[in-house]
Amino acid sequence: MTNLELTLTIILALSLIGNVALAVYARAAIVRLLSVADELYDLKDMSDSLLSHLQSVYELEMFYGDETLGSLMNHARSYTDQFETFEYIYNLIEDENDNRDTEEEETETS
Numbered sequence: 001m002t003n004l005e006l007t008l009t010i011i012l013a014l015s016l017i018g019n020v021a022l023a024v025y026a027r028a029a030i031v032r033l034l035s036v037a038d039e040l041y042d043l044k045d046m047s048d049s050l051l052s053h054l055q056s057v058y059e060l061e062m063f064y065g066d067e068t069l070g071s072l073m074n075h076a077r078s079y080t081d082q083f084e085t086f087e088y089i090y091n092l093i094e095d096e097n098d099n100r101d102t103e104e105e106e107t108e109t110s
Helices: 003-058 067-109
Strands: none
Touching: 003 067
């Protein structure tokens, strides 16, 4: 083997090792991102549930017009609105779930 062949073989081996390591890292990062997206989606659902609960309590006759509940509702509404800034992340989970549902329906009909 000449020096050129040896050098190219070493570079090829390093390149293969680097590409495999990069693929493993990318997969792990995607799994972590999807996990975070799933948690954010659950947190958004809880926030929406809290807002609807507060709104139903606020609309009760005995609490209607209460300033404290009104402030709490405004706070919950702003909290829920803040989650919309993360919409691009938790939409990853919705898109993934939609794809799974479509695939399951296709396999059931086959």
